[in-house]
Amino acid sequence: MVKIVIDAGHGFNTPGKRSPDDEREWTFNNKVAQYAIAKLETYKDVEILRVDDPSGKTDVPLNTRTNRANKWKADVYASIHHNALTGKWGKHSGIETYTMDKPKANPKSIEIAGAVHPRIVVAMGVSDRGMKRANFHVLRESAMPAILTEGGFMDSTIDILKLRDNHYLKSQGEAIAEGLAEYFKLEPKTIPEDNQTQTPAEGEENLYKPTSQAIVNSTIAVLQQLENMGEGPISPLWREKLLNGTLTDSDAIGLLYVAIDRGLLKDVT
Numbered sequence: 001m002v003k004i005v006i007d008a009g010h011g012f013n014t015p016g017k018r019s020p021d022d023e024r025e026w027t028f029n030n031k032v033a034q035y036a037i038a039k040l041e042t043y044k045d046v047e048i049l050r051v052d053d054p055s056g057k058t059d060v061p062l063n064t065r066t067n068r069a070n071k072w073k074a075d076v077y078a079s080i081h082h083n084a085l086t087g088k089w090g091k092h093s094g095i096e097t098y099t100m101d102k103p104k105a106n107p108k109s110i111e112i113a114g115a116v117h118p119r120i121v122v123a124m125g126v127s128d129r130g131m132k133r134a135n136f137h138v139l140r141e142s143a144m145p146a147i148l149t150e151g152g153f154m155d156s157t158i159d160i161l162k163l164r165d166n167h168y169l170k171s172q173g174e175a176i177a178e179g180l181a182e183y184f185k186l187e188p189k190t191i192p193e194d195n196q197t198q199t200p201a202e203g204e205e206n207l208y209k210p211t212s213q214a215i216v217n218s219t220i221a222v223l224q225q226l227e228n229m230g231e232g233p234i235s236p237l238w239r240e241k242l243l244n245g246t247l248t249d250s251d252a253i254g255l256l257y258v259a260i261d262r263g264l265l266k267d268v269t
């Protein structure tokens with residue numbers, strides 16, 4: 001059994017923790033936490049404990065959070081946050097994942113961050129500010145490996161567009177869950193026999209199932225470039241389908257033609 005603590009940082013009304021338009025950090029953290037938990041529940045032998053107030057009404061003191069995690073003997077503590085730089089709109093952007101600073105650094109924390117962080121970068125499609133160290137309470141006072149994710153800047157005119165889009169928050173939550181699943185070697189819950197043996201009937205589509213993460217990453221990169229061209233009909237929904245495994249082979253081939261047609265391959269030498 002793997003025991004995972006999830007902590008959506010702060011509370012709804014925590015002073016200062018908001019975007020320049022008064023959107024609350026907790027609401028972003030909470031959505032990502034909910035999506036992460038939903039995904040974690042698809043794996044076998046996992047127990048999840050949420051140590052913030054899931055209603056957002058109280059900002060549970062950090063000591064209470066880490067005490068609960070320690071008493072419960074969690075295997076990992078994952079704290080979910082969103083960043084702010086100046087509190088005023090700017091072009092700064094990107095994802096950071098923190099582990100405890102030396103000398104109390106736990107090598108397992110860094111390994112877990114290494115599994116989670118790159119997935120958040122891909123999920124959010126913004127720049128990678130790297131894995132960092134800091135002497136934060138939840139990292140220092142938790143007796144188990146601990147990470148703290150900053151899934152984008154609330155005061156970034158770039159990142160806020162993603163943070164206002166549930167597709168991205170879902171992808172981020174699932175990225176955190178999948179990174180933890182990889183580190184702890186979690187196995188998906190058994191699919192009922194009927195579904196396992198199901199092959200597409202005539203006229204139904206085969207699903208696009210790349211066998212390597214590198215191909216998935218490249219497909220995501222192409223989709224993002226097409227989205228950014230803004231010539232429709234390529235929307236983040238396609239990326240969600242890819243991440244959910246519901247993109248079909250025909251979709252994938254079609255995307256390749258769109259990419260060629262729009263000149264995405266013209267620089268290849």
Ligand SMILES: [Zn+2]
Pocket residue numbers: 009010017025081082083
């Ligand atoms: Zn925060």
